[in-house]
Amino acid sequence: MEASLYVVAVLVSSGLAVSVATWLWSHDLDRAARVFALMLSLYPLVGLFVVGEIVATDRTLAIAFFVLHAAVVAVIVPLWFLFAIRYTDRGHWLTRPRLLAFGGLLAVLAAIQLTDPIHGLVYEYAITTDPFHHVAATPTPLFPIFALFQTVPYLGAMGLLGYHAAVEAPAKRKRTLALIVGFLPPLFTVAGWNAGVIPGPLDGASNIASAWSLAFVAWAVFRYQLFDILSLARKRVFEDLRDPIVVVDPDRRILDVNRAAVGTFPALADADSAKLEERLPPIVEDDTIVQSFTDYGEESREFEVSISPLVTAGDTQGYGLVIRDVTAINRQIRDLKQQSAQLERFASTLSHDLRNPLNVANGRSELALETGDLSHLEATLDAQQRMGQIIDDVLALSREGRTIDEPERVRLKPVFEDAWASTATPSATEEIEPDADVVVYADPGRLQNVFENLIRNAVEHASPTADDGATDDEPSDDQPAGRDATGVTITLGRHAEGFYVEDDGPGVPADERERVFEYAYTTEETGTGLGLAIVDAIASAHGWSVSMTEGSRGGARVVFSGVDIVEAGPEAVEEVPGVVTDGRESTG
Template identity: 50%
Template sequence: MDYLRLETFYIGVLFLSSAVNVGVAVWLRTRSANEQAVRLFTVLLLLHPIVGLVVVAELLAPSQSLAFVFYGIHNTTLVAINVVWFAFTLAYANRTRILSRPVVGLIVGYFVGTATLEVTNTTHRAVWRSYRVVTDPFPYVEGEPTLLFLVLTTGMTLFHLAGIGVLGYHLLFGPSRSSRRTATLLAGFTMPLVILVLWGLGMVPGPLNGAFIVGSTVSLSFVAWAVFRHQLFDVVPLARERVFEELDEIVLVVDPDYHLLDYNQSAKRAFPELVGATGSPLVEVLPHLLDGDSFTDSFTTYENGRLDEYTVDASLLTVDTSIRGYGVIIRNVTERQQHIRDLEQQTMQLERFASTLSHDLRNPLNVAQGWIDVTIESGDLQHLERSQSALDRMDQIISDLLTLAREGRAIDDHELVRVRIVDIFEDAWETTTTAGARYELELDADVVLYADETRLRNVFENLVRNAVEHGSAKSRSGSDPPVGSGDGAVTITLGRLVDGFYVEDDGPGIPLDQHQRVFDYEYTTAKSGTGLGLAIVESIANAHGWTVTMSNGPDGGARISFTNVELVDAEVERPTTS
């Protein structure tokens, strides 16, 4: 009889497909690492021959009732295949964190409930309303589904489609070096869906589940080729890929002609311009990485008011002594470099404090002690006035030292506020003894910057005080200006630079050979000064990340310039008139 020969051939194909599944599973386990993805894929392989053997048992069952039981068992195994398939795709794409305990509990509950209903269906008929024996092209069992079966099948189908979706997402947005392997898996496991469509159109004979198992052999052929050709589950590429993606350092792979080949997630976050630039010349994508015909050792970027510093370490990638490209590791060392600068600044301050304490404070202390001794010996209390003057100088020095210690520390971003520079300057002017001095503004009143408001005010107070003490006619001659010569008061100007601002006076200025010394501790040209005013100014400027320099103004006075400052022309709300 023809149907017997066709049935025998069909059973032979099922046995062959099952044997291929088992063989690939054993071969895979002997040559691959004990990774989670490998274990799940092995389970997936072994579930397929179980279905195949149960379908054979169903076809050869001595009674219809036993065939119905086998029918429920192979349907249950198909549910397990789709659940394990979904878990495998998550493990392959390194997204198992999705499988939280509630999710796992829901999946297990779905499987156990479906398996119980399928196996016991002959007693309650909740899943299959009835069974019938199809005779064409050979006898096999087919069930008439209930509404509950459609619900359960929807869940099973969703698991299969979700797995394909995970692979598709990994193919589009995952590492480019694994795209070929992912595409192979995706193509292979789309094949069973093609088989199911062909069966539904009547183009594939026999029971549906048997067709599914035969179709899976095609999938496994793709996978086997991927294992052999692309090292799908070998420990080296798996470990390399995981380490490559999870490194905090920025990693690039560049060919010998400096074209971008690959990059990790850290690189994508640090340099968004890398996205979609694979194959492009590095000089067009990240030009600051190159210094002529080689890689630079370090570079800095400045975007959106943020300065970042990087170091670059490039290594040759060779295969059989042939240079295939470069592995480039980029590290963001901004915080480390800032920490080093902070430590250097603190060390310098400590050294300067020690020098000031040992010299500047000791001298007025000796003077005060000497005049107190004279007062005790002579009984003349007038000598105490000189002691008081020395003690006042000590108090001023201590006050300036405390200011240096407090204002010179590094400034965190949360301490910066948006302020109008003119407002801060005018506030400082009101709180400083100006001795008849005047000020002029050569910048718009609406110019703003980000700064620590208190420390910026301290900068202006020290600069105004310094200009008044050193720039007025009295301070220059040591006496009041002669009658008819004008009031001798200094004029102080606040102006704008391309990348900052300046404060300038019209006094005698500072000799060129002393421009580098004016920010040193103890530097002063006034008898009453402590020599710490400009040191405080420099310390606060450095804490903001600004650069401060001394020069002569166009009219000969002293100009203190602050650069590397981001100034913004703010929108000024003007009052409305009615």
């Protein structure tokens, strides 16, 4: 009765091994998984030979079955070590000479075991019936040397997996621990058999115990997609690219990350099975993985995301996300666009703006030579001064329009206040909306220049005396309702995509609003129209867009969009300094 139960248990465990090995082999697996499947396929052979040993009535035949299953077991343990090498990404250890030596070692171990009844180097054989018929093999003094070739690979494999889980691949820790736990029962089985607690042939007991191990590992395969998605991801992207890579399942649970991902996004460390949006929020919008996003950390960085479906057996089991830092590339693109715009502006200046004063200077100089009237030289000098002013303005525009390579975290409010303090505004009123005290990524010096130009422009063109000839004591009849007659009110505010500066002056006609940022646009004969052109150039250098609309109180509103705003609470905002002016840091 005991023998029958033992045989049934061995056969059931062998059938389970066949099922798992067949399932693994039927999928698109990498080399590590194929070694694992090959190792499992040997367990049914062990089970059949153990059953043959138990049911054989002839002593010689029983011993023959014993040496057969012992020979197969001698091969399984080294294969377990080979699998651990592959699984822990140490395939480079397996050079061709080493593989040949490894195969030779397996052949020698199997040959020694198979021929042991002849030379008796490993066991001394006898037949026992306690508790049922089987071969009782007593180890010889040379047995520890033979066993060393099985003990060392087994412990080495467990050590590799343990180190891999603890140090090298935290994101794969649960899957690796599943493997370790799954292969502990054979160790306990050997200890129990040596203690006399487990009856029958040792290899039979190990075969039965392995059934539980294989069931546990099979659960890990299905639950954590141990060999399918991770193997494909490593083969397709992990081993070929150095960019941050994240592997997720269809529900966006993180299955694996590479070292570059953890180095770029520290929140991905120990993120096994966590939702992607919990560890890297900008990459997910409306339950969809985006193709580009901006990370607002110590510095603003721009990323593009390549999404590769990972398919096994015709089904999408997850996605490999390759995240590329395109900050430098995008800056170069913006720089090239800005340089191209500057070249066009310079060409226009040379062909048009400089031509008029040059013609005046040439004409008046010729008249002075022909008539001897030196009064013509005054006009010549005026024209030359005009040309010098244009040249200086274009050079200033060129300097301000250089692309911002390393923007800083800057608070809008103190920069605006410093610009106000440095601009002559005796008759103007400053107003800052509460929600405008935010942090943006910008060059503080050039951002202050933007505000100075906008404040100066509003004071010169939007105050009552600038456009209708009225004095501070005599407001004009067409002055906008609610406007302070003593001067213009200039307001800094925020909108969804950036910020704005507006005044309550007469505003700009709708058909003129697109032209006000063009170089040389001015309503005064003495001006060069540089102020708003510089504002546009600095905005473009930051990667922002600028436009003009009607203000909330009828004046002009200059709107900046595409601004990287740091969404932070009041406490975080207070920690970010303003711009440094004259050696003094503005505190707002």
